[in-house]
Amino acid sequence: MRAFVITEPRRCSVLDVEPPVPAAGQVVVDVERAGLCGTDVEFFTGEMAYLHQGHARYPMRVGHEWCGTVAAVGEDVDERWIGRRVTGDTMLGCGRCRRCRAGRRHVCDARHEIGIRGGWPGALAEQVAVPVTALHPLPEAVDAVAGALVEPGGNALRAVQAAEVEPGDRVLVAGPGAIGLLAASFALAQGAEVHVLGVSERSLAFARTLGAHGAWTAERLPALPFDAVIDASTSSGLPARALELVEPGGRVVCIGLAPDPSTIDTRTMVLKDVTMTGVLSGSGGLAETIEHYACGEVDPRPLVAATVGLEEVAGVLAGSRPAGAGQGPKIHVDPRR
Numbered sequence: 001m002r003a004f005v006i007t008e009p010r011r012c013s014v015l016d017v018e019p020p021v022p023a024a025g026q027v028v029v030d031v032e033r034a035g036l037c038g039t040d041v042e043f044f045t046g047e048m049a050y051l052h053q054g055h056a057r058y059p060m061r062v063g064h065e066w067c068g069t070v071a072a073v074g075e076d077v078d079e080r081w082i083g084r085r086v087t088g089d090t091m092l093g094c095g096r097c098r099r100c101r102a103g104r105r106h107v108c109d110a111r112h113e114i115g116i117r118g119g120w121p122g123a124l125a126e127q128v129a130v131p132v133t134a135l136h137p138l139p140e141a142v143d144a145v146a147g148a149l150v151e152p153g154g155n156a157l158r159a160v161q162a163a164e165v166e167p168g169d170r171v172l173v174a175g176p177g178a179i180g181l182l183a184a185s186f187a188l189a190q191g192a193e194v195h196v197l198g199v200s201e202r203s204l205a206f207a208r209t210l211g212a213h214g215a216w217t218a219e220r221l222p223a224l225p226f227d228a229v230i231d232a233s234t235s236s237g238l239p240a241r242a243l244e245l246v247e248p249g250g251r252v253v254c255i256g257l258a259p260d261p262s263t264i265d266t267r268t269m270v271l272k273d274v275t276m277t278g279v280l281s282g283s284g285g286l287a288e289t290i291e292h293y294a295c296g297e298v299d300p301r302p303l304v305a306a307t308v309g310l311e312e313v314a315g316v317l318a319g320s321r322p323a324g325a326g327q328g329p330k331i332h333v334d335p336r337r
Contacts, residue, residue: 002335003125004310007059009046010318014310017061020121020129022074027081027132029088033148033307034123034333035065036316037178038234039116044317047259055117063122063333064090064115067138067147077132087150087290089134090114091283106283124313126335136286141294145307148332149182149300153289154282155255156182156232160190161285162253162277163228167191172226172245175233175256176203176215178303178330183230183255184212189297197221197233206327210302226250236260239276240268248272255279303328309337 001019006012022028040062042048050056067087073079092112093105100108114130115122122128138147156179165171169192173184176198187194188211195214196207204215216222218241228251229242236258243264246252252274269276282289292298306325308316316322316331325331 001126002310003061003121004063004313005059005061006043010044012044012314012317017125019127022072022077022129024075025077025131025133026074026129027070027077027135028072029066029068029086029128029130030071031066031068031123031126031128031335032085033067033144034063034335035148035152036313036331036333037065037152039064041317043116044314050117056119060115060119061121061125062115063124063128064113065148065151066123066128067144067150068123068128070135071127073132081132081135085138085147086135087138087147087286088114088130088136089283089286090116090151091281092120092131092134106281124310124333124335136290138290139294141296142290143301145301145304145332146293146299149178149303149330150286150289150293151282152178152330153182153186153293153298153300154285155179155279156282157186157285157289157292158282159183159230159232159253159255159279160186162279163187163230163251165190165192165228169193169227170224171195172197172229172242174198174229174231174235174238174242176200176207176329177232179255180230180232181207181210181303181329182298182300183232185210185298185300186292187230188212189292195221195224195226202327203329206329209327228253230255232256234258236262238262240264243268243272243274243276246272246274248274250274252276253279303330304332305330307332307334307337309333310335
């Protein structure tokens with residue numbers, strides 16, 4: 001089968017590789033659609049922390065946002081999975097440690113992450129192997145575009161849940177990338193007044209088309225009381241700024257990762273009685289994200305600007321935008337194109 005393989009920083013190619021064979025407890029999925037994200041870019045450039053921490057190494061096959069159809073099952077897997085449309089969790093815990101037993105497999109020390117950590121091949125390929133325990137069935141109402149947006153959607157939904165957004169709350173989302181815009185969409189579905197903070201006028205204009213009540217640069221942000229701030233940016237200065245902007249007794253949720261350490265003044269956090277929460281992965285929010293997509297409360301599909309084939313992935317990761325791409329921040333891949 002064909003797969004996109006990164007062999008070293010900024011060196012990659014589409015190769016013919018052996019197709020996966022499902023081990024016991026696994027299935028093989030024919031990948032219909034996969035998404036590219038900032039993590040994939042960091043592996044392409046060599047900046048991803050896992051490479052330097054020993055959790056990942058080249059050559060590697062990235063791709064952790066995906067959907068497809070189950071083509072084969074391994075031993076002890078119900079054959080009725082064959083032919084079902086699915087997506088799946090990226091975070092694969094060991095299943096035995098204290099964290100896994102408590103339902104926190106996404107922070108298991110020994111976890112694999114599909115296309116990211118521990119050498120588990122990702123979904124930028126015609127097929128991907130996945131544990132059956134990680135699968136989530138997709139209803140007919142969730143098409144391939146939305147199906148490959150379940151994983152980032154789960155991240156965004158968990159961020160909104162951590163912010164404890166209620167109808168009528170005023171929420172600021174910093175960072176109008178895919179997860180930030182999905183968080184804005186989930187908050188809007190909760191009945192919140194949602195504002196988006198960003199840098200590019202193009203991305204802010206796009207946020208307004210999704211229903212944001214306001215979209216601002218830092219210089220133009222009005223002095224409004226925000227009940228919650230969700231930091232989905234890559235700015236090391238945003239957590240401290242979020243503490244300044246949030247109302248006393250409010251909540252700050254950090255889901256973006258900056259390339260440099262962020263610093264906050266905990267005196268501000270304490271004196272304002274602010275709750276700060278970090279969110280890693282969409283693991284706990286995937287099923288509910290599918291429900292939101294299926295009933296139409298949140299439509300993620302406008303975020304996808306273009307769909308390319310495997311041969312075009314390298315250019316996208318290097319920063320080029322496909323000809324004719326729309327305004328959304330997300331590029332999808334059809335591995336069979």
